[in-house]
Amino acid sequence: MNNKGLDINFFIGIFLIFGILTWFRSTQVPSEDDSSSIINYTESNIDNTTELNDNDQNTTHFEDLDIDLEKESQYVLSNNILDIKISNYGASIKEVTLQDYYTYDSLELKLIQDLNFNFSFFMGEKKINSNSIIFNNVINEENKISFLYKDQQDNSLIFVYELLPDSYMVSFSVLTEEGSTYIEPNKLTWLQNANQLEKNLNNERNSTTINYSNNNKSSKQLSLVKDVQKNIEAPVWVAHKQQFFSTIISSENLFESVNLGISSPDDDSYVKSLKSEFNLSNDNTRKKYEFDLYFVPNKYSLLASFEKGFESLVPLGWGVFGWVNKFLIIPMFNFLDNFGLNYGLIILIIAVVIKLILFWPTRSSYLSMAKMRVLKPEIDTINEKIEDPVQRQQAHMNLYRKTGVNPLGGCLPMLLQMPILIALFRFFPASIELRQQSFLWADDLSTYDSILDLGFNIPLYGDHISLFAILMTLATVLQMFYSNQMSSQNAQMPQMKYVMYTMPVIFLFVMNNYSSALSYYYFLANLITFAQQAIIRNSMDDNKLYAMLQENKKKPIKKSKFQQRLEELAKKQKTK
16 A cells, blocks of 8 residues: 555556557447448449449449430539539539648648449339439529429439539439339449548548447447448438548438448548438339438538438447547637637647646545555564554554545545546647647647658657657656656555556657647646646645644544444344
């Protein structure tokens, strides 16, 4: 017990590392079972949307249609947020550009390029794949484009896209004119090769997956690290999610099921291949099928405004960690952001505010450690006199009870800080507001900062040196050193302090490739903690504290209700 202060710090450190490594490259929503079957999409799989029965003798193909195949026309649907290019070949979206964002190398951010889009259905006795026909009749109106296909029997098929001003949502409708043969839907296929949009390809790849929802309130996701496929019943929306951007398909009561698939390439040509193949409901009276398409940045407030549970795409953490982010960190961050401050300054203010909130628990922790420190001579005396471990432990507890010292008093207040630490570990890397925002030498706070590119890769470390990660490590060592000096209880297990100092090294390797905003925050938090420790230490007089503990010995020991009950039970046993 005489090394209690060190034990507390050690276990807190281990808990922190465990938490960070557990949630490292994970998300706030439950992942599907990793036992899902593994798939690998080849190039032929990608180029040809399979499972559409193209060999069916009743399926209509290019060569079956009386159309001109020599020229493709593309039409632009645009507002102040999105530019969407739609081809008359299949009336499908070919390209989506987000106007307010750029790629890591300052190019236009094209969220969609060469999308494999196909609507499969029956018209009469013929099965038709929309990507196998050309819509030659196009009506281009303000905010809306209509594509019309009519066969030799005057059966018509109309695709309509509508984009309102200031909107990330595109309304997509499939319908027939009066008198046309009923459309019996079959499948809607959406296959996207996600482009690299961020600086750190590996981190972006490990953040790219498919989310789905069955209730418009929350979502689940497929694996972040494995190539998998999964069949889902009755989804209301499906999202192809990248690190900071998502493509979402939503429809009420139209999706009977969806087959989801994720595949990673063998090279760096793209991030991942994401496939959603929807089985559509069959309604013999329906003449119109409506879908909502969203091309959105993963900004929490924006996604929440749709009121469909899209905000679950932002990985804020599970349980209490997500609550801390939703109800404390995000409101504070948004409030400060309204003042137009540099994000480095915002992070500094957040660090100061959080440390002020935690000041009294921190003071309580160090006060408890100080009490243990001044009692160390008495603890040493007990250890010298009593050899039996059980009796020695009982003597320790009696001393603590007489002096009013809680041996766990230094641990519990510090554990209260853990939800905030882990919540921030999720918040900063997931905040699109920090994307491409510079501070000091960091040109993008959402990813790692680099003061030196090594030109070679060090396993588990990377090919660069992050200065913020180094500063965070040094500040952690400084804070730990001073904390150990305050506890002064390392006599029995001096080797523990060396184990403690391995923790910052682990953090150095982890944080070198992580968000520089996170490393910067931990650096600030450790410096502030060090300052708080110094203030608290200088405000304490060990002699006065020891005298107070001796006075406590003279007071009658107040028994807890639990102790009183135990004594009552013991008396009853004796009387029997």
